[in-house]
Amino acid sequence: MRVKLTEKDVLNPLGEVKNKKIYLNPLPYDFDQVSLVDNTKPGASIILKVLSESMGNRKFLCVKKPAGAPATDQQIMDASTSDLAIIALGDCGSCASWVVLDAIRLEERGIPTMSIFSDHFAPFARQLAESHGMGDLRIMEIEHPIAGLGKDEVEEKAFKIVSNLLYILQIP
Numbered sequence: 001m002r003v004k005l006t007e008k009d010v011l012n013p014l015g016e017v018k019n020k021k022i023y024l025n026p027l028p029y030d031f032d033q034v035s036l037v038d039n040t041k042p043g044a045s046i047i048l049k050v051l052s053e054s055m056g057n058r059k060f061l062c063v064k065k066p067a068g069a070p071a072t073d074q075q076i077m078d079a080s081t082s083d084l085a086i087i088a089l090g091d092c093g094s095c096a097s098w099v100v101l102d103a104i105r106l107e108e109r110g111i112p113t114m115s116i117f118s119d120h121f122a123p124f125a126r127q128l129a130e131s132h133g134m135g136d137l138r139i140m141e142i143e144h145p146i147a148g149l150g151k152d153e154v155e156e157k158a159f160k161i162v163s164n165l166l167y168i169l170q171i172p
Contacts, residue, residue, distance in 0.1 A: 024137070025110055027084065027169060028084060028112065029170070031058065031083035031084050033058065033059040033061060033084075034055065034060050034084045034085070035080075035111070036061065036088075037085055037087040037102065038063070038088060039065050039087065041089045041091060041146070042146065043154040044146075047088045047154065047157075048062075048088050050158035051161075054166060054171075061082050063075050067098070068094045069098060070101060070102060070105075076106060080110070080111050083112075084112050085106050085113045087116065088115075089118070090121050091145065091146050092121065096117060096125050099116075099125065100115065112138075114139075115137065117139055117140070118145065125137075125139055138168070140161055140164060142160070142161050
């Protein structure tokens with residue numbers, strides 16, 4: 001039996017950033033409009049709906065983007081018109097990467113951003129954010145898995161993170 005071995009270089013998704021530090025924008029004391037950035041992953045829209053319904057009488061701008069790709073410049077610009085952005089959902093490798101990178105782009109535009117990740121992918125998200133100079137990126141964890149669950153099951157998991165969101169945003 002013959003076996004052929006092939007060596008390949010593998011891209012490290014964490015990258016290397018030299019001495020770059022990006023500072024988080026402070027959360028607004030009060031805010032009127034929130035951009036809900038839905039990366040179209042199964043369950044993302046349900047999570048964002050539960051969270052938005054808990055934030056009281058505010059306006060919500062919905063921005064949809066593909067899961068396995070970056071938000072377009074127009075999508076980032078649209079999301080930047082609000083006082084705050086919430087991005088969901090990072091629950092696999094590629095979508096988690098793009099949620100982090102899109103959140104950083106929004107922060108660079110002056111928009112305080114919160115990102116939702118399943119608890120299995122949150123550690124990777126934190127490492128990736130750190131490698132891009134934003135180790136303190138706001139990451140909220142939701143119980144994994146989300147994909148493959150019914151609406152009621154996703155809602156149940158989303159309700160578990162509402163109190164954390166309200167605490168962070170200082171909403172009574």
